[in-house]
Amino acid sequence: LPPDYVPEHNKEASEAYDHFLISAEPLSLDTACSLVKSEAAGAVSSFEGTTRNTFNGKRVIRLEYEAYEPMAKKEWYDIVQEARSKYHLLSTVMHHRIGEVPVGKTSVIIAASSAHRADAINAVHFMIDSLKARLPIWKKELLDDGSATWKQNEHIDISVHK
Numbered sequence: 001l002p003p004d005y006v007p008e009h010n011k012e013a014s015e016a017y018d019h020f021l022i023s024a025e026p027l028s029l030d031t032a033c034s035l036v037k038s039e040a041a042g043a044v045s046s047f048e049g050t051t052r053n054t055f056n057g058k059r060v061i062r063l064e065y066e067a068y069e070p071m072a073k074k075e076w077y078d079i080v081q082e083a084r085s086k087y088h089l090l091s092t093v094m095h096h097r098i099g100e101v102p103v104g105k106t107s108v109i110i111a112a113s114s115a116h117r118a119d120a121i122n123a124v125h126f127m128i129d130s131l132k133a134r135l136p137i138w139k140k141e142l143l144d145d146g147s148a149t150w151k152q153n154e155h156i157d158i159s160v161h162k
C-alpha cells in the first residue's frame with residue numbers, strides 16, 4: 001500500500017469494520033482477533049483484561065459487572081470515532097463481559113488492525129483507557145472474607161494519547 005493510503009472506512013466508525021459486544025457469555029480473544037484480521041492489515045494488536053486473584057492483599061473470588069448497554073454503545077461509537085481520527089485503522093473490536101467473571105477469566109477484550117504496528121498498538125491503548133474512563137460499565141469485587149465492593153473507575157488522563 002502507498003504510505004498515504006487511508007481506507008475509505010478509516011474516516012468513520014462503522015459496524016461493518018468496528019465490532020462492539022456486551023455479553024454474559026465468555027469472551028474469546030481468538031474470535032476478537034479474527035474479526036479485525038484482513039489481508040490489508042500488517043498488524044493486529046490486542047488487550048485482554050482478566051480477573052486477578054488478589055487486590056490490595058485480599059483474595060478475590062470473582063468480579064461482577066453491570067452495564068447500561070444503550071449508553072455504552074453510544075460511547076463505544078464515539079471512542080472508535082476518536083481512535084480513527086488519531087490512528088489509521090482498518091478494524092476494531094471492543095468486547096466486555098457482564099455478570100459473574102471468575103478469577104482467571106476474561107472481562108474485556110480490545111483489538112485493532114492497521115497497516116503498521118504503531119497505529120494498532122496505540123489505538124488499543126487509547127481504546128482501553130477510554131473504555132475504563134467513559135463506558136457505563138460497573139464492577140463489583142467479591143472477596144473471600146464475604147465482603148463485596150463496587151469499584152469506581154480510576155481517573156485516566158486521556159490527554160496522553162496523541
